Amino acid sequence: MVWKIAKKEFLLNLMTFKFAVGTIVCVVLTVVFMPVLVSDYQERLKQYNDAVAANEAELRKVKVYKNITPTIYRCPNVLSVFSEGLEKRLGYSAKIELDNVPELSAVSTGLNPYLSIYPILDVSLVFKIVMSVLALLVAYDIIAGERERGTLKLVLSGTVARYQVLAGKFLAGMVTLVIPLTMAFIVGMLIFEFFPLVDLAGSDWVRIGLMYLASLIFLSAMYNVGLLFSCLVKRSPISLVLGLFVWVVCVIVIPNGSGYLARKIQSLEPEEKLESELKLVAENRDRELKEINKKIPPGWSSSDAGGAFNRTYYLILDKRGLEYWKKSSVLKEPVRIKYADKFLEVKQKHLRNLFKQKYLANNFSRTSPISLFENIMSALAGTDLARAQYFMDRVRMHRRNVVEYVRSKTADFSSLSYFTRCKEGDWEEHNKTLEAAMGAANEAERKRVLDAFLKWRDKKIAETAALNLQDFPQFIYQPSLARSFSRAIPDLALLTFVSFLFFVLSFVAFMRYDVRSG
Amino acid sequence: MIWHIIRKEILENFLSLRFILSLLLIISLFAASGFVFVDEYNQQLQDYWKKTNMNLSGLSEQSSQLYELAFYKQRIFRKPITLTLCAEGFEKSLPNCFMFNVFTADLPEIKGQSNFTVPHFSDIDWVFVISLVLSFVALVFAYDSICGEKEAGTLRLMLAGAIPRHKVLFGKYFGTMVTLGIPLLIGLLVNLIIVVSSEDIVFDGNVWLKIFTIILLSFLYLSIFVLLGLFISSRTAHSANCMVILLLLWVGLAILIPSFGRIISDASYDIPTQAELRRTRAEADGQISQNALNGKYGPYASSFNPDLNSPHVNPPARARYDNALADAQNRITEEHHNQMLAQASVGRNFTCISPAVIYQRAGETIAGTGLNHCVNLYRQIRQYQADLKEYIRSKDSEDPESLHLLSPFKYAVRSWKTISHKAVDFDNVPKFQERDLALGESLKLAIWDIGLLVLFNIVFFAASFVSFLRYDVR
Numbered sequence: 001m002v003w004k005i006a007k008k009e010f011l012l013n014l015m016t017f018k019f020a021v022g023t024i025v026c027v028v029l030t031v032v033f034m035p036v037l038v039s040d041y042q043e044r045l046k047q048y049n050d051a052v053a054a055n056e057a058e059l060r061k062v063k064v065y066k067n068i069t070p071t072i073y074r075c076p077n078v079l080s081v082f083s084e085g086l087e088k089r090l091g092y093s094a095k096i097e098l099d100n101v102p103e104l105s106a107v108s109t110g111l112n113p114y115l116s117i118y119p120i121l122d123v124s125l126v127f128k129i130v131m132s133v134l135a136l137l138v139a140y141d142i143i144a145g146e147r148e149r150g151t152l153k154l155v156l157s158g159t160v161a162r163y164q165v166l167a168g169k170f171l172a173g174m175v176t177l178v179i180p181l182t183m184a185f186i187v188g189m190l191i192f193e194f195f196p197l198v199d200l201a202g203s204d205w206v207r208i209g210l211m212y213l214a215s216l217i218f219l220s221a222m223y224n225v226g227l228l229f230s231c232l233v234k235r236s237p238i239s240l241v242l243g244l245f246v247w248v249v250c251v252i253v254i255p256n257g258s259g260y261l262a263r264k265i266q267s268l269e270p271e272e273k274l275e276s277e278l279k280l281v282a283e284n285r286d287r288e289l290k291e292i293n294k295k296i297p298p299g300w301s302s303s304d305a306g307g308a309f310n311r312t313y314y315l316i317l318d319k320r321g322l323e324y325w326k327k328s329s330v331l332k333e334p335v336r337i338k339y340a341d342k343f344l345e346v347k348q349k350h351l352r353n354l355f356k357q358k359y360l361a362n363n364f365s366r367t368s369p370i371s372l373f374e375n376i377m378s379a380l381a382g383t384d385l386a387r388a389q390y391f392m393d394r395v396r397m398h399r400r401n402v403v404e405y406v407r408s409k410t411a412d413f414s415s416l417s418y419f420t421r422c423k424e425g426d427w428e429e430h431n432k433t434l435e436a437a438m439g440a441a442n443e444a445e446r447k448r449v450l451d452a453f454l455k456w457r458d459k460k461i462a463e464t465a466a467l468n469l470q471d472f473p474q475f476i477y478q479p480s481l482a483r484s485f486s487r488a489i490p491d492l493a494l495l496t497f498v499s500f501l502f503f504v505l506s507f508v509a510f511m512r513y514d515v516r517s518g
Numbered sequence: 519m520i521w522h523i524i525r526k527e528i529l530e531n532f533l534s535l536r537f538i539l540s541l542l543l544i545i546s547l548f549a550a551s552g553f554v555f556v557d558e559y560n561q562q563l564q565d566y567w568k569k570t571n572m573n574l575s576g577l578s579e580q581s582s583q584l585y586e587l588a589f590y591k592q593r594i595f596r597k598p599i600t601l602t603l604c605a606e607g608f609e610k611s612l613p614n615c616f617m618f619n620v621f622t623a624d625l626p627e628i629k630g631q632s633n634f635t636v637p638h639f640s641d642i643d644w645v646f647v648i649s650l651v652l653s654f655v656a657l658v659f660a661y662d663s664i665c666g667e668k669e670a671g672t673l674r675l676m677l678a679g680a681i682p683r684h685k686v687l688f689g690k691y692f693g694t695m696v697t698l699g700i701p702l703l704i705g706l707l708v709n710l711i712i713v714v715s716s717e718d719i720v721f722d723g724n725v726w727l728k729i730f731t732i733i734l735l736s737f738l739y740l741s742i743f744v745l746l747g748l749f750i751s752s753r754t755a756h757s758a759n760c761m762v763i764l765l766l767l768w769v770g771l772a773i774l775i776p777s778f779g780r781i782i783s784d785a786s787y788d789i790p791t792q793a794e795l796r797r798t799r800a801e802a803d804g805q806i807s808q809n810a811l812n813g814k815y816g817p818y819a820s821s822f823n824p825d826l827n828s829p830h831v832n833p834p835a836r837a838r839y840d841n842a843l844a845d846a847q848n849r850i851t852e853e854h855h856n857q858m859l860a861q862a863s864v865g866r867n868f869t870c871i872s873p874a875v876i877y878q879r880a881g882e883t884i885a886g887t888g889l890n891h892c893v894n895l896y897r898q899i900r901q902y903q904a905d906l907k908e909y910i911r912s913k914d915s916e917d918p919e920s921l922h923l924l925s926p927f928k929y930a931v932r933s934w935k936t937i938s939h940k941a942v943d944f945d946n947v948p949k950f951q952e953r954d955l956a957l958g959e960s961l962k963l964a965i966w967d968i969g970l971l972v973l974f975n976i977v978f979f980a981a982s983f984v985s986f987l988r989y990d991v992r
Contacts (some may be wrong), residue, residue, distance in 0.1 A: 018762040025766050029774065036781050043784075047791070054793075089634055106634030112789060112860035113628055114889060117613035118780035120637070125777060129769055137762055240761065241536045241658060245543060252650050253547065256640055260554055268633060270565070358635040385635050 001160050005168025006175070013138060013176040020133035023180040029126045030184040037122065042197050044076040051093070058331070061308040062467050065406045065418045066329070069309045069354040071095050072102075072395050072475050077382050078198060082211055084122040085383030094395045096402050099336035101344040104301070104351060104392050123188060124377045127215050128249065128370050130221040131181060136243040138176055141236035142169050143510060148236060153515045166510050170220075170227065170503065177219045185212055203481045210380050210485065217495050222247075224502035225369075231509035249331025250368040258364030266357040274350045274434040281346060287338040292331045300324045303430060305461050314420035315460060316498075318427045324418065329413040337403060358385065372495045379488035382479055386487050394477045401473035421464045459495040519681050520689045527693025531659060540655040541701045542754035548705030551642045552712030555603045560718050562598035569595045574949065580697060581944040584917070585937035588620045588910050589928055595629070596895055597952045600725055603713060604732045605881035606641040616899050620907040621844045621926035623876075626896065627856055644709070645881040648702070648736045649874045650772055653743045656698055657764045659748020662757035663690045669757055687986045689750065691824060694744045699737065706733065714728045727957045731884050739877040743768075745978035752985040779865030782811025785863040786868070795854060802846040806839070815839040818958045824933040833934050837925035844926040855896070862889060873974050879966035884960045895952060902950045909948050914938045 033109050051073050059070055073093045080087040088111075094102035146152035155165060190209070192198055200208075225246060229239040300321030303310040317325065365371035378384040410418040433453040531537050573593050580586040596614040596922055613626035640646050665864060668674035676686060712728075721729070747764055754760040790798065810819040816835030823831050869875045882888035907924065914920050917938035931937050955963075 017756075017759045021762055021766060025770075036778075036785070040784060086635065088639070104635075106628075112783075112858040112861050113611075113613045113626070114858050114892070115780055115783055117608045117785070117862060117889060118865060119640075119777050121777040121781055125774070127774055130766070133765055133769060141758070188923075189856070237662070237757070238535050244654075244658065244765070245539050246542070248651060250652055254641075256642055256646075257550070258638055260642070261983070262636070263633075264557075271629065354633045354635050357633050361636050410818065449966055 002164045002168045003154075003169065005160070005165055006171040006341065009142070009172030010175050013172060018134070018137045019176060019179075022130070022137065023183065026126065026130055026134070026180040026184045027187055029130060030187045031191070033121070033123055033126060034081070034188050035194070038192060038195050038198055041076055041078060042195060043079055045197065048073055048076055048092075056306045059469060059472070060466055061092045062469065063307055063421055064313040064463050065410050065415075065467065066098075066400065067309055067313055068406060068472075069095060069097050069311065070402075074388075074400060076393055078200060079204060079207055079211075079381035080383050081123055082208070083124045083377035083381040083383055084120045085378030085381060087383040088120075088386055094392065096395070096399045097340075098333060098406070099340050101340045101399060102392065102395050103344060103347045104388055124185065124211075124374065127181070127218070128373055131177070131184075131215070131219055132247060132251070132370065133176055133244075134180065135173075135219050135222035136226040136240070136247055138173050139223045140230055140240040140243050142173065142227060143230040143513065144233055144236040144239045145230070146512075147234060147515055156515055162510055162513075163507065166227075166231075166507055170223070173223050173227070174216075174220055175225060178216065181212070181215055181219060185215075189302075190276050206481055207380050207382070207484065210488070211377060214373065214376045214380065214488070214492060216496075217492065217499060218369060219374075220503065221369045221495055221499035224499050224506060226500050227506040228509060231506045231513055234514070235498055250370045255365050255367035255371055255374075258361045258367075261364050262357050262361035266353070267358050268353055268357060269350065274346065277346045279345060281339060281342050285335065285342075288335050288339075292328070292335065296324055296333070298324065301427075303457070305457075308466075313415045314422065315457070315464070316422045316430045317420050317428045322420070322422075322460045325419045326414060326416065329410075329418050333413045355385070355435055366491070366494060369495060369498050372491045372498070375491040376488045377490070378496065379484055382484055384487065387479060387484070390479065391477060391484070394475070397474045398473065405471075405473050411457075415486060417467070426460070432466055520685045520692075523676075523681075523686060523689025524693040524696065527577075527663070527690055531697040536655075536658050537697065537701075540658070541704070544647065544651065544655070544701040544705045545708055547642060547647045549712060550711040550927055551603075551644070551647065552709040556713055556716040556719065559598055559600070559602070560716075563718070566595055566598055569593065572931075577947065577949070578944045581947055582941045583939050584910060584942050585928075585931050585939060587942065587947065588907075588924070588937060589658050589931075591617055591619050592950070593617050593901055594723070594895075596891065599885065599887055599954065600719060600721060601728055601885035602641075602731075602887050603709070603877070604643060604645065605645040605885040605887050606643040607882040607885065607891065609887055609891065610641070612888070612892055616896065618899060618903055619826075619913065620903060620910060620924075621841075622848055623851065623900065623903060625858075626849055629921065635807055644706070644732065644736070645878055647705070647878050648739065649881075652698065652702060652740055652873065653772055654768055655701070656694070656740050656743035657747045657768055659694050659697055660744050661751055661761045661764050663694060663748060664751035664989065665754050665760050665772065666757040666992055668749070668755065668989075669919055677991055683987055683989075684983065687752075687983060691741075691744060691748060694747070695737070695741060698740055698744065702736065702740070706882065724954070724957055728884050728886075728960065731957065731961070732881055733886065734970065735880055735971070738968070738975065739873060742873045742971065742974045742978060745975060745982055749978050749982035749985055752982055752989045755990075770891060771872045772874045775869050776875050776878070779869045779875070781865075781867045783861050783865035787857070787864050788859050789857045790854065792913075795850070798850055798989070799847060802850060803843060806842050806846055810839045815842065818851060822927070822930060824929070826934050831934075833921055833923055833936055836927065836930055837923035837936060840925045840927040840930070859889065859893060870970060873971065876967045876970045876974075880964045880971065883964035883967065884957075886955050886960060890955075890963060894955060898952060899950065902948065905948050911936070920945075 045501075055073070059068070062068055071093045074090075077087055089106065091105045092199075096102070141148075143152065146155070156162065185208070192200060208506050225265070226239070226243045229242045229246075230236070233239045233242065297320070300323075301318045302314045302321050303316045305315035307313040314321065314325065324329070362371075366375075379386070406418075407413065409415070431516065433449070433456055436449045436453075537852040573595075577587070577590055577592060580590040594607075594616045596609070596612075596616075599609075602609060610632045611628070614627050615627045615629040617627070619622045627844070662669075664673070667676070679684065691890050714721070746767065750763050750767070751757070754763065807820060809815070815838040816832055818830050818832040819835035819839040821830045821832075822836065825831070826833070864877055866879055870879075879888075883890050885957075886894070911924060914922055914937050917940050919935060919940075920938040921934060925931060961968075
């Protein structure tokens with residue numbers, strides 16, 4: 001009997017205007033959104049590839065170990081098309097340096113800060129807004145409407161039990177909603193195929209499949225909200241108005257209000273405090289470095305040349321310079337590395353505060369099924385905070401490997417190749433040419449000698465071969481599907497519970513429903 | 519007769535559940551908005567004065583030597599505006615710190631503001647409540663005003679009398695507007711009472727005028743949605759179908775189209791990346807250095823020796839060279855800043871097909887918040903920078919020991935005394951004071967948006983008028 005009711009309801013739904021319009025809107029919006037979002041992703045991917053290539057090229061140019069300061073770029077996430085999450089809010093890159101440990105930061109450099117006047121745009125916006133409205137529209141008159149038409153009492157005058165009617169109506173509603181959802185997903189996938197540069201891996205398909213499932217659960221939750229109101233009131237317009245007001249509260253009021261509540265309860269320390277703490281650490285470090293400086297005799301000379309990663313290196317150093325830098329590197333670099341960890345501690349303390357506020361806001365917003373759905377989508381797409389933290393953890397691990405690598409290659413920074421590649425006798429040759437230029441009799445002579453000197457210098461730069469970095473540690477970052485899924489589980493469970501709860505409430509309401517019309 | 523219809527509409531609406539729900543929702547939102555504003559504004563104001571006083575005390579320390587005053591990098595923060603109550607304009611995520619000295623100005627930065635791990639939240643300000651919640655409520659009130667009466671069979675009864683159709687339409691329009699106006703005005707009143715009763719916030723005449731303008735603007739905006747509701751209602755036979763269409767239109771106009779702005783901005787306007795900007799800067803520097811070598815600024819323009827008596831120094835040439843370098847960099851910064859602003863505006867220009875975007879922009883313009891606030895402040899800072907430079911020039915000319923060469927190369931200024939090293943009276947040093955735009959200036963900026971809102975009204979009115987005249991009431 002349940003199936004018969006479900007079939008009847010489903011066929012009736014298919015013929016409705018709201019179903020036709022809702023489905024068309026979903027598909028049309030996917031057709032409009034997807035190409036725009038995918039091409040935006042493609043553009044970001046291109047920038048990422050260019051940046052990685054430039055970084056690799058710089059790495060091949062490195063002549064001294066101290067200049068090894070590559071940047072690790074976060075590959076744009078193809079699934080950000082579905083859920084943007086924090087993808088565009090967090091920094092895209094992290095620099096690997098001895099004296100600094102990278103940590104999560106807001107995107108700052110290179111992006112236009114004025115663009116923050118715009119809200120986020122992704123495909124889940126279509127699902128969470130349009131599909132949820134559609135779910136309410138399908139559900140609002142499912143009981144109250146039948147009562148108004150007088151068909152409900154006819155149905156219930158037979159042998160069919162009330163729970164069967166409700167189950168049939170739920171099934172029918174869900175099958176009705178699956179159609180636009182599935183069509184939107186299929187159209188979206190087809191559009192992906194039109195972008196040859198965009199490559200979806202096997203795990204991405206699984207993630208999309210899970211997103212589809214999550215969307216279904218979300219739709220069932222929204223449908224059950226509508227069903228509850230339909231079972232609670234006698235007139236369908238009232239059911240619709242109630243449903244839509246709840247929807248407005250869930251879509252607009254709760255997500256925005258939860259941010260404010262979290263700000264109030266978990267206030268942040270002012271950034272000046274972070275700055276002053278960092279300054280204090282920097283002062284301690286500088287003091288320690290100054291102490292070391294006292295142990296090394298200064299008074300050396302050098303000629304610098306531009307090196308990889310926009311850093312200079314000592315093309316030529318005099319004897320004292322060689323001694324100075326050798327000692328200085330051996331004594332100072334471990335101090336810098338030690339203080340890099342202290343800087344990190346301070347930054348992490350500040351970040352923990354931000355995270356607390358974020359989790360609080362998240363918990364408040366969990367009162368809205370729409371926020372739960374957003375959380376699930378961003379966890380599955382890998383655009384959530386946890387994924388960004390995982391990326392940063394890997395970057396820090398990579399930095400440790402790089403530091404160890406440099407340490408081992410330069411015998412704890414004592415090797416000359418850490419800061420220069422000059423040989424004995426280079427300094428004397430350099431001086432000879434320079435003095436000749438200085439002592440020139442007239443301007444023309446001076447220019448000629450200077451030109452010769454510059455040529456000699458260029459030759460010297462060209463002669464200095466780049467370091468062989470074949471065994472340089474590779475950056476490994478492999479986000480796992482299992483981790484994403486485990487992050488989505490709490491919200492998924494909560495959403496399922498919400499859906500179930502509303503269904504149970506609808507059931508109770510329907511059991512007590514007065515089916516008489518008029 | 520028209521008054522009868524208006525009265526009937528209003529009374530009918532008053533008794534409906536939707537009116538009670540709207541009233542509760544809107545009043546609670548406006549009340550919450552008022553409390554949030556009072557609380558945040560006070561905090562922001564305290565922060566602002568703390569930072570401004572720090573900047574001023576830094577400046578006063580520099581006044582012991584005129585040249586230090588010229589090189590002191592001032593940090594000006596955006597002043598919190600009372601009218602963020604009406605339109606916050608995403609001020610929390612826009613650049614708020616402007617750093618400059620008399621020679622150079624950096625690109626504006628975002629300093630110590632919001633939590634970047636929390637997604638983008640809008641503040642619950644007037645524009646937010648009106649553009650999203652009240653526009654939705656407007657449709658809820660209007661959706662069955664024509665087709666609902668047809669379904670109930672009362673429309674043909676009404677039209678069977680001597681009353682012309684246009685009067686019915688006017689009656690319904692004004693009836694819905696009044697019904698909508700009541701929760702709006704009560705909400706605004708509650709909000710204003712909360713804000714005004716707080717001791718620290720005082721509104722001057724200009725602010726009240728702007729508030730009044732924003733309220734008028736809000737009615738203009740809501741009228742679009744009422745007319746849209748009437749239009750669709752007079753195009754459909756069933757109120758359920760009308761609601762479906764209106765809901766989807768609302769989702770499109772109020773939520774989806776505004777979200778497109780970012781993508782449109784990104785796609786239609788390319789701004790140089792950091793690497794490209796660095797390259798442009800380096801090229802400009804290279805070109806000027808080459809010009810210096812070619813003697814464009816005079817002999818020894820690029821050489822520097824602290825000893826002024828050295829034969830290889832030429833302070834005027836060096837000053838010309840350094841100023842040329844700074845000017846080129848300033849030009850690049852300015853151009854980049856203009857490009858960033860243009861990129862941010864282009865998305866909004868394209869999404870102006872949504873009244874919500876137009877209303878949001880007009881609200882921000884009148885309130886003096888958002889992008890316009892940044893643009894206005896940046897302009898004022900550049901003006902102040904020029905004024906301060908002029909002050910330093912005039913003070914410098916009074917010192918006979920100075921070479922009177924305003925140049926951005928601090929070592930040269932210090933060792934050659936190209937700018938006076940004498941102390942100045944700090945009281946006479948120009949200090950930056952942010953000035954809000956007057957209502958007239960704001961209106962001038964918002965005139966196009968207001969025009970567009972009026973145009974939307976006219977179009978939807980004409981559409982609903984024609985549709986209702988041809989409506990089959992049977």
